Amino acid sequence: MSKRSEITLDDDETRVATVGEFTRRVKELLEHGIAPGWVRGEVSNLRNQASGHVYFSLKDSEAQVSAVMFRGDAMRQKTKLCAGQQVLVYGELNVYEVRGQYQLIVRVVVEDGVGRLQQEFEALKQRLSAEGLFDADRKKELPTMPSTVGFITSPTGAAVQDFLRIMIRRGWRGRIVVLPAKVQGDGAGAEMVEMLKIAQQQEVFDLIVIGRGGGSLEDLWAFNEEPLVRAIADCSVPVISAVGHEIDFTLSDFVADVRAETPSAAAELVSSHFVEALERVEQAARDMSTELFGAVETARAQLDHAQSRLRLLSPRTQIEQGFLRLDDCANRLTSILASQLQERRHSLATAGADLARRSPEFRVQQESQRLLSLWKRLQSVSPASVLQRGFAIVRDEQGNPIARKEGLASGQKLKTEFGDGTLPVRVE
DSSP, X not given: OOHHHHOOSOSGGGOOOOHHHHHHHHHHHHHHHSOOEEEEEEEEEEEEOTTSOEEEEEEOSSOXXXXXXXXXXXXXXXXXXXXXXXEEEEEEEEEETTTTEEEEEEXXXXXXXXXXXXXXXXXXXXHHHHTTTTOGGGOOOOOSSOSEEEEEEOTTSHHHHHHHHHHHHTTOOSEEEEEEOOOSSTTHHHHHHHHHHHHHHHTOOXXXXXEEOOOOTTTTGGGGOHHHHHHHHHOSSOEEEEESSTTOOOHHHHHSSEEOSSHHHXXXXXXXXXXXXXXXXXXXXXXXXXHHHHHHHHHHHHHHHHHHHHHHHSHHHHHHHHHHHHHHHHHHHHHHHHHHHHHHHHHHHHHHHHHHHHSHHHHHHHXXXXXXXXXXXXXXXXXXXXXXXXXXXXXOTTSOBOOOSTTOOTTOEEEEEETTEEEEEEOO
């Protein structure tokens, strides 16, 4: 029997893993075991997706690796990728579990010519960081309301114009001194170091801003020079580093007390406490105005009330009020007398009418009217009245009325009484 047929699956060490479990183990080992870093290679298989993501491969004479740069990172790059280009990329390893494929997630791309500067940047950064120049506990706190600010930059650059425009727009009150220096090329770092020394010697600055607008790594290299970085670290005045754009980082940013993404952001940072204080003052002024207006209105109302009470308590007003009350009493007395007189007249009229109803003459008239009514009713039901309405009374020869035809004989003589007389008739 072969060894393979003798293997059992009961032992935990030989448990069969699913593809997904196995891939996740590989993913965890690779992603946690390999730190992010720089990779040099040639771009191939470049695909720019409609979503903005960029897929490509990095290769050299020995191997190749798949890479992807997502839309947000791709938009921040200054280097435009093309097939066959030699580049230096910074990123971290990622395992795409669906395909079981590892790839490089690229965050930064620089041309291979710039790679030397990037390596120098990283080496110097690590060395200065090890010395503690970038530690947070050595950074100075910025003044809340600086009155004099020095700006070390090129006096002809757009950075100083943006800085001043924002400070003016926000209504900042203070003094800004432009300390002119080269910010690019040979000797730029030395000039900025000299300006830092001059600013400290003057002893008039509460805050120093050092910076310039954006540019390539070579354009910003002066802010990575070690003498300037150490001069910023040793500066006795708080320093704000405002170099390039939001995605640009220099060693001056790490060593400065505060980093601003751009010179415009530095202007907003410097003036932020002033703007907040100005808003508080304006709000206090509005509150004071509201309170003062309310107090004036309350005092005016109290004064009006006091004047009204004073008018009510004056002798003239008291006399006038007495006249009004006297007239009111007279009117009420007249009204009461008139009402009483009217009631007496009504009672007298009622008594007179009652007396008239109880007098004999009135009773005689009522009884006469009643007798006349009875006589008219009697007349309306009398035989003569019936005959006048078109009826007739049949009588026999003796004058007795005949109510039925039964008992009458042919040839019998009768009398018929009408309303205007009697007529003899004979039965047929």
